[in-house]
């Protein structure tokens with residue numbers, strides 16, 4: 001009998017649920033207990049396994065370790081709570097890792113053995129694939145020389161302070177989707193290029209896919225980004241591509257989680 005997987009994507013702002021053709025979307029509830037009750041009600045009968053893409057770091061057992069956008073979830077056993085209430089196995093992974101899994105299986109990263117995925121939305125998430133292993137990284141919190149902006153994580157100078165939606169919204173006083181200033185986006189692209197170049201060089205990546213609302217809804221970002229990368233990288237070129245599955249990438253990856261071995265993912 002084939003398994004019927006329900007995929008869940010819990011982001012800092014929205015939660016989405018997909019089961020076959022059935023879909024639901026609701027705002028992510030900062031209160032963990034309320035979110036859990038809403039999720040349990042949203043999973044359809046007939047589900048035999050659940051894969052969850054989560055916007056934060058989790059343990060292999062699916063407990064939330066760090067969630068800068070959903071602090072009330074930290075220390076909570078998300079997989080065990082869902083599994084206990086619904087009586088089915090539940091696997092949880094970081095949303096960037098799920099985006100990577102989706103893009104490797106059916107998107108822009110098909111065929112690449114050494115590749116990465118960066119999500120540019122509220123924050124900046126990162127994951128990479130080296131052969132059969134997929135791992136979450138902290139490339140969004142890599143330190144950029146000369147950057148003195150404090151980050152939500154407590155460090156000074158993180159890439160996320162230059163490229164994350166929340167940090168820039170606070171700094172500019174308006175959401176990034178309302179910013180059309182070409183100079184701003186050139187400077188954004190050059191900061192992002194530094195982050196992508198370091199991310200790729202550190203792990204010897206051949207390709208990096210960029211997902212998340214900022215990468216996917218701002219086509220004007222791509223030409224200056226590719227220009228800056230071409231200036232930075234001399235001997236080790238990296239192919240940079242928009243996530244082909246778009247905002248569906250984390251859900252597509254979450255749906256694969258129940259079918260993967262534990263060893264395929266380093267949390």
Ligand SMILES: [Zn+2]
Pocket residue numbers: 140141151152153154155158160
């Ligand atoms: Zn940081």
